[in-house]
Amino acid sequence: MEYIGLREFNHNLSSIMARVAAGARIVVTDHGKPIVDLTPHAPNEEPTPWDELVAAGQLRPPVRSRRRLPPIWEDLSDLPDSVEMIAADRRKDRER
Numbered sequence: 403m404e405y406i407g408l409r410e411f412n413h414n415l416s417s418i419m420a421r422v423a424a425g426a427r428i429v430v431t432d433h434g435k436p437i438v439d440l441t442p443h444a445p446n447e448e449p450t451p452w453d454e455l456v457a458a459g460q461l462r463p464p465v466r467s468r469r470r471l472p473p474i475w476e477d478l479s480d481l482p483d484s485v486e487m488i489a490a491d492r493r494k495d496r497e498r
Contacts, residue, residue, distance in 0.1 A: 403428070404429070405431055405436075406431070424442075
């Protein structure tokens, strides 16, 4: 595990994040006291709230994306758009 000061962290954020993404574990310190541990992201095996909303048919993933969506997302094209859902909720609130 590597320790770096807060000033170095602020000045070299991009390179530090690249090292963490590559697997490095870094502790950021402020005046020698640890304030945060930076570790690579570990995928969560449990469904996220986003996944649950999509599975329940209450949310549709974005239509435009730079990446090709996995096949599971293509099957959900008939679901309402999140913007449409929010607008409908706001209309209901105004009617009350």
